[in-house]
């Protein structure tokens with residue numbers, strides 16, 4: 001099988017404007033740094049012993065934040081871990097999982113590892129899922145909302161109709177939900193087949209720590225607990241996670257800054273003739289007037305600006321550009337004007 005190819009992480013990262021993997025341009029909360037240093041101590045002695053196996057205190061913090069009992073929460077070593085474990089829990093060899101194309105193609109790789117079958121659903125021009133069956137019998141259906149790479153979000157009403165039509169689990173991957181104003185969290189309470197996954201990689205600026213979580217019925221959480229690595233979150237990650245989730249003011253301000261820059265940048269792109277899909281994430285999908293995404297990607301690359309170009313025929317006309325600081329986006333805009 002072919003493995004998943006993650007976005008490029010250049011070794012000389014500081015010499016690039018890096019807008020290719022939807023990281024946060026701001027550092028994490030200073031309270032995260034304090035908490036990690038405190039956990040480490042001056043001699044690192046805390047690292048001798050294993051961390052909490054259940055990350056129970058984090059389940060409590062996240063439960064309170066999202067309005068669920070801690071028994072409805074599981075913490076993960078990046079949301080990728082919990083996506084993997086969902087497939088391991090629910091889809092055995094030969095069983096089917098479904099997802100939307102284009103969205104996060106890692107679901108397909110994870111399914112392939114399990115020997116599960118993969119069915120993809122395409123999008124209509126108005127971005128609805130095409131030919132979704134009245135009753136979808138696959139074991140899992142993954143819905144990325146806001147969608148990456150396209151940026152649009154589904155309404156809770158639309159997601160609810162999908163939940164009703166799935167006989168297996170509906171996994172709502174809300175990696176980018178903190179930059180939008182919708183969430184499917186209420187549906188977890190209402191439907192026993194809905195799981196919501198979140199990550200701290202984007203909105204909390206902690207991609208380098210590998211932290212994610214899922215909210216689902218306690219029976220589902222119990223199944224996921226059986227499968228995961230017992231010590232899936234290391235001590236430093238647990239310290240960072242608690243501090244990040246609790247610093248609401250810093251979080252709100254960092255997200256608001258990204259959203260404000262996104263709106264400004266999308267408007268400027270439209271002024272220079274790009275077509276831009278309205279985005280609810282920390283990135284935009286935009287196409288140059290000649291529909292040649294690769295040409296513009298190369299032009300930006302020469303100027304040490306890294307964005308994401310997908311060679312897939314459905315996406316090759318455009319680019320996914322993560323939202324950096326206002327200054328980085330001003331430089332990117334001038335480069336795009338220069339490239340023409």
Ligand SMILES: Cc1ncc(COP(=O)(O)O)c(C=O)c1O
Pocket residue numbers: 021022077078079080081104144148173175198199200201207210211212
């Ligand atoms: C839609 C989506 N889901 C999940 C992930 C994985 O996030 P994490 O860093 O928490 O593993 C990503 C990362 O880019 C993503 O785009």
